[in-house]
Amino acid sequence: MRLQVFLSHSRVCSRRKALELIKEGQVTVNGKTVNEPSCAVDSSDEVYLGNKKVSLKENSYLILNKPKGAVTTLQDKHAKFTIKDLLPQEYKHLYPVGRLDKESEGLLLCTNDGDLAFRLGHPSFKVDKVYFVEVSGCLNNKDVLALEKGVIIEGRRTHPAKIKMVYSKPNTNGFNITIHEGRKRQIRLMLDSLGYPVRSLKRIQYGPIRLDNLAPGKWRLLSREELGVIFKVCGKSAVP
Numbered sequence: 001m002r003l004q005v006f007l008s009h010s011r012v013c014s015r016r017k018a019l020e021l022i023k024e025g026q027v028t029v030n031g032k033t034v035n036e037p038s039c040a041v042d043s044s045d046e047v048y049l050g051n052k053k054v055s056l057k058e059n060s061y062l063i064l065n066k067p068k069g070a071v072t073t074l075q076d077k078h079a080k081f082t083i084k085d086l087l088p089q090e091y092k093h094l095y096p097v098g099r100l101d102k103e104s105e106g107l108l109l110c111t112n113d114g115d116l117a118f119r120l121g122h123p124s125f126k127v128d129k130v131y132f133v134e135v136s137g138c139l140n141n142k143d144v145l146a147l148e149k150g151v152i153i154e155g156r157r158t159h160p161a162k163i164k165m166v167y168s169k170p171n172t173n174g175f176n177i178t179i180h181e182g183r184k185r186q187i188r189l190m191l192d193s194l195g196y197p198v199r200s201l202k203r204i205q206y207g208p209i210r211l212d213n214l215a216p217g218k219w220r221l222l223s224r225e226e227l228g229v230i231f232k233v234c235g236k237s238a239v240p
Helices: 003-009 015-023 114-121 141-149 186-193 224-234
Strands: 027-029 047-049 052-054 061-066 105-111 129-136 162-169 172-179 198-206 219-221
Touching: 003 015, 003 027, 003 047, 003 114, 105 114, 114 224, 129 186, 141 162, 172 186, 186 198
Parallel strands: 105 198
Antiparallel strands: 027 047, 047 052, 061 105, 061 219, 129 172, 129 198, 162 172
16 A cells, blocks of 8 residues: 555545655654655554554445435535535545546445555456446447447547446436446546436446445445455455
């Protein structure tokens, strides 16, 4: 884990403040001052901020059903309603893995396990995310094929997606789309590029973890069995 992330996950300061403290020479690792925020550390290293020893908190893992209107951040002075407002005090230090934009809803995985968060979020690990989307218009076969091959957004082609139709009504389609990238507003941009404005967007699955019947605004801890499966998907060997 990067030193900057280590400090923020230990809850002694924010990630931005950690960057400042490291560059100011206030952090030592194994008795040596470290000025590089990306310095790799783990639980076996002795990290001090000034005269105070810093230790990681026990890792926690939960999913939250983010409602529309909530901002996916823990700290934003301009946001009236963030996901932090939905978490109990003992879990307000957990960070969301990836993002859902303000108008989207659904499954957010929150944890202070930096290694798992990295593995889940990096496209090289190819962890699937499934979204239910409703669009204006009716997807034709040509556009389904385009999504499954990849479309150009912001100058780059997306990785292939998977489409599973759920329903078709006059001027409206509802379908599941599976991707493993995490580019900003990716699905909205993909569908806009083909002329299908998104009416609603909901993440229903992240890797093997499903939202199921968890109500909007509610959360639950992951079971040991769920952790075992998601660790295996991400190539992590040890289940806490």
